[in-house]
Amino acid sequence: MTDHPAASTNEARGPAAPRDPENRHEDHQAAEDIIDPPVDCEGQSYRDMIAKSLLSRGNNKRLKAAIEKAKRGEPVTIAYIGGSITHGAGAIPLPANCYAYRSYDLFRKRFASSEGSPIRLIKAGVGGTPSELGIVRYDRDVLRDGTENPDIVVVEFAVNDAGDETRGNCYESLVLKALGGDSRPAVILLFSVFLNDWNLQDRLAPVGWHYDLPMVSIKDAVVEQFSLARDQGGVISKRQFFYDIYHPTNSGHQIMADCLDWLFEVTDRSAPDEEDVLTDKPPLIGNDYVHTRLLDRQNGDRIAQIDTGGFQETDTDLQLAEMDDHDYGTPQFPHNWMHTAGSGEGHFTMTIRSKRLILVFKDSGSSDFGSAEIWVDGKHKLTADPHEVNWTHCSAVILYDEPESGQHTVEIRMAAGSEHKRFTILGFGYVL
Numbered sequence: 001m002t003d004h005p006a007a008s009t010n011e012a013r014g015p016a017a018p019r020d021p022e023n024r025h026e027d028h029q030a031a032e033d034i035i036d037p038p039v040d041c042e043g044q045s046y047r048d049m050i051a052k053s054l055l056s057r058g059n060n061k062r063l064k065a066a067i068e069k070a071k072r073g074e075p076v077t078i079a080y081i082g083g084s085i086t087h088g089a090g091a092i093p094l095p096a097n098c099y100a101y102r103s104y105d106l107f108r109k110r111f112a113s114s115e116g117s118p119i120r121l122i123k124a125g126v127g128g129t130p131s132e133l134g135i136v137r138y139d140r141d142v143l144r145d146g147t148e149n150p151d152i153v154v155v156e157f158a159v160n161d162a163g164d165e166t167r168g169n170c171y172e173s174l175v176l177k178a179l180g181g182d183s184r185p186a187v188i189l190l191f192s193v194f195l196n197d198w199n200l201q202d203r204l205a206p207v208g209w210h211y212d213l214p215m216v217s218i219k220d221a222v223v224e225q226f227s228l229a230r231d232q233g234g235v236i237s238k239r240q241f242f243y244d245i246y247h248p249t250n251s252g253h254q255i256m257a258d259c260l261d262w263l264f265e266v267t268d269r270s271a272p273d274e275e276d277v278l279t280d281k282p283p284l285i286g287n288d289y290v291h292t293r294l295l296d297r298q299n300g301d302r303i304a305q306i307d308t309g310g311f312q313e314t315d316t317d318l319q320l321a322e323m324d325d326h327d328y329g330t331p332q333f334p335h336n337w338m339h340t341a342g343s344g345e346g347h348f349t350m351t352i353r354s355k356r357l358i359l360v361f362k363d364s365g366s367s368d369f370g371s372a373e374i375w376v377d378g379k380h381k382l383t384a385d386p387h388e389v390n391w392t393h394c395s396a397v398i399l400y401d402e403p404e405s406g407q408h409t410v411e412i413r414m415a416a417g418s419e420h421k422r423f424t425i426l427g428f429g430y431v432l
Contacts, residue, residue, distance in 0.1 A: 063264075077151055077152075090247030103261060128394075153178040236251060310343035320332070339424075358428060364386045372423045384423070
């Protein structure tokens, strides 16, 4: 059973996902240098802070099963999906000091039966991306197009979803998509926090209560103690926890990992729940995007009728993310369609039968890029401006959301004044 207080549904207002590159350091110290006492990671105050992060133990049947598999020496895969914090922004060096790798390593050390035990990491964090894009990426980046079946999935979008057009529908859909995986993974909701003490926990935690999921709140752990002196129970200052206004330092990432490890420890010593979580109940916010699939240049002709028009080139200057434990960046959405200065005025046209469609296009800080007009079924839908965020980044926008599947035609043409500029269609997320 879950032990939790009533969750507020009043949503705090705050910034959208980071509007600047995820590793830009912004000094938030006072003009004079301030030296904080070192963080005591062994003291009682530190342990008390970590314990406050456990927002909900949740139903432990699936997480206990993964722990027992690890103890038996069987393969266990832990996956993480989220934004730039899950990517590891602020951690130096990123692959080894990000919270995802550190918490995976703590799980391995705590439960693996031997040094060579097959505990594996899947890290699928991409900077500046909300669950609206996460639902498009899930099959590719977490399930690796059906080749992976994680035992544990950590979902971290609490500071990225302010711009989610569905206001939680995509988030709940992503949670249900993960819960419905063939391996019946344990799903853990992780709520990170910005420097201004803001996140979307009030919107997203009710999804966790609804399905009785384990939830870990970094906000609950650290915010209250930020204002306390060391002799009053303060553990770490904001200057020590945050690398910039969005992302944790190495110490911040370590605290995030320790908070997840506390959930692992508490779950290990708790009695197992007999019944599994229930996912066939009516959704709290919505489940309309559970079956979202990725359509790109690699598979598009098998799914839709596509005339690329002037969008014939492939963009190779893409957002990069260090996936898993890699120290190299993986290009995001490499199978794309790009309009260039010499492409002419030909339009990109796609006819597809579906209920819902998400367009993913490239943001860029380069003046070589211009805006594109998006038309759906002969009606102007929006103007896609790649300079709205103004750094190389993946942007997702919903083109239509209908109760029944039908045939739709999407046309993308360069805007007036941008006919000789670049624009990259990274892909689409569709629901049949």
